[in-house]
Amino acid sequence: MPTADDVKARIEATIPGATADVESPDNVHFNARVVADAFAGMSRIEQHRLVYSAFEGELGGEIHALQLKTEIP
């Protein structure tokens, strides 16, 4: 099962320059706040899709839920 640190590392590896704060009470539900310059000019949908792209096929499976807030620094 992925830990909050795993999820953080995956997000930051997928989005260069991103900073992710990730919490998880159970390693199944995650709460992430992601700050990245890369989000500039993107709609919220596109920002979330970019983060989700770090977890191809795992969202809804191993990662039951990823609550997400995206921000531009």
Next chain:
Amino acid sequence: MTEQSNPIRDAIAQAIGENPVILFMKGTPEQPMCGFSARTVAALQSLGAPFAAVDILPDPRIRQELSALSQWPTIPQLFVNGELFGGCDIVTEMYESGELAQTLGVEPSAPEPVEQPAVGARPMGIENRLS
């Protein structure tokens, strides 16, 4: 990509096309089966915005085809005027900022959160449209 007929995906696309505001969720507005779906329903209902709702739980293929169509992995998914508006996080964020009300063309300073389903909320069954 093949052009094989895909009745579930066609029914989903048709439902999105026919309903200006449509929510794909776990359970129904009256009985949501997941906290994220419940929260999204609550935001829509507190704005008094009419919306159609589809329960994705009866058939796993609904979720599979929906996500393939929308390129969005999780449930719920709210579509406005044929476009994906967002999942629970975006709907909640936009609700709090007033952008959801603006998008739906309703008053942002809505009255107290309503207990009963919004007018026009009607569960739909994709699986029932396939017979």
